Amino acid sequence: MSGKKRVAVLISGRGSNMTALIEAAKARDYPCEIALVLSNRPDARGLGTAKAEGIEAVALDHKQFSGRECFERAMQATLVAHGIELVALAGFMRLLTPWFVGQWDGRMINIHPALLPSFKGLHTHERAMEAGCKIHGCTVHWVTPGMDEGPIIAQAALAVRGDDTPDSLAARVLGLEHKLYPAALAHVATNGYAEATLPAGEALFGI
Ligand code: GAR
Numbered sequence: 001m002s003g004k005k006r007v008a009v010l011i012s013g014r015g016s017n018m019t020a021l022i023e024a025a026k027a028r029d030y031p032c033e034i035a036l037v038l039s040n041r042p043d044a045r046g047l048g049t050a051k052a053e054g055i056e057a058v059a060l061d062h063k064q065f066s067g068r069e070c071f072e073r074a075m076q077a078t079l080v081a082h083g084i085e086l087v088a089l090a091g092f093m094r095l096l097t098p099w100f101v102g103q104w105d106g107r108m109i110n111i112h113p114a115l116l117p118s119f120k121g122l123h124t125h126e127r128a129m130e131a132g133c134k135i136h137g138c139t140v141h142w143v144t145p146g147m148d149e150g151p152i153i154a155q156a157a158l159a160v161r162g163d164d165t166p167d168s169l170a171a172r173v174l175g176l177e178h179k180l181y182p183a184a185l186a187h188v189a190t191n192g193y194a195e196a197t198l199p200a201g202e203a204l205f206g207i
Contacts, residue, residue, distance in 0.1 A: 005189040006035040008084040010075075010092040015046015016174060017090035017111055017181050022053050024182030031189040036082045038075060040094050056082065062094060072100040088185055089143065098145040106193035108143040111181050113173050115139060115155055120148035125166040125173065136160050136169060138177045140184035142193070154184040 007025075009018045018037060025034050037050035042059040050057040058078055065071035071094075079087065089110040101108065114124035116139040118131075128136045137157035142150035156176040160169060 002033060004031055004033040005085045006083050007032045007086045007088055007185065007189070008036040008038055008079055008082065009034055009050075009088045009090050011037060011039045011044050011046040011090050012041050012093040013044050013046065013091055015044065015049055015090065017177055018046045019049055020178035020182055021088060021090065021185060022050070022055065024186070030182075031186050032086065036079070036084060038078060040071070040092070046091075068095075068097055069099070072097055076100065076103055086185070086189060087143075088181070090181070095147065096143070096145075101143055101145050104143065106142065109140055109153065109185065109188055110143050110148070110150070111177055111184075112139045112141065112148050113170070113177065115157060116141060116148055116152060123166075125170045129160065129164065129166055129169065134160055136173060138173050138180055140180055153188060154180055156180040 007021070009021055011018050015037075022034050024030055025032055034050075034055055037046065037055055037057045039047050039057070039059050040062045042061050044059070047057045047059060060071065060074050060078065062071045065074065085107065087104050087108040089108065092110075112120075112124070114120070114128060115135070115137045119127050125136070135157050137155055139155045140153045141148070142153065144150035156179065158172055158176060
């Protein structure tokens, strides 16, 4: 036994944050192994990436289920069958019911491309620019039933440039996400729910 926490990464598409977690988990002293990648979309590009890395990659097409509850019960059965201890949402674009969230209370985290509690939901980079934000970034937080509402674990920030577009800002924030998420997951795996707030200074970089 490696003693590493068994993590499932849930994706819906590209999977670049998933790749960052897979890469980080290759380090011998990283406290997690990526034991499963699960997608609600069979065409998610990240599934191929995970398979190429030798990681079990499962697609559960939500459209093939009669409702949200059936879909989530299938996800739950898959997670349990793989002995998963922690769930990391990484661009997983399905709303989760309180039932599913309750199964993973204190054991499920998400990355969001904004400095929560500002800009929950979609189109965060456009909205941050429209609001005239001078600082923008990303957040890793615990998942609770309210969308993008759970307690904040870690954030990373950068300065918005005068010549930024939503796309250029998105690209730079994504670079930050790829650093923040592996650090936050390691912290959570090591410290658990109660202690999992990164000390100030460790959580902020990128300006
Ligand atoms: C990431 O920017 C992630 O923060 C965002 O989706 C993107 C997925 O990219 N998540 C959300 O908006 C969730 N509310 P990736 O598939 O390349 O990791």
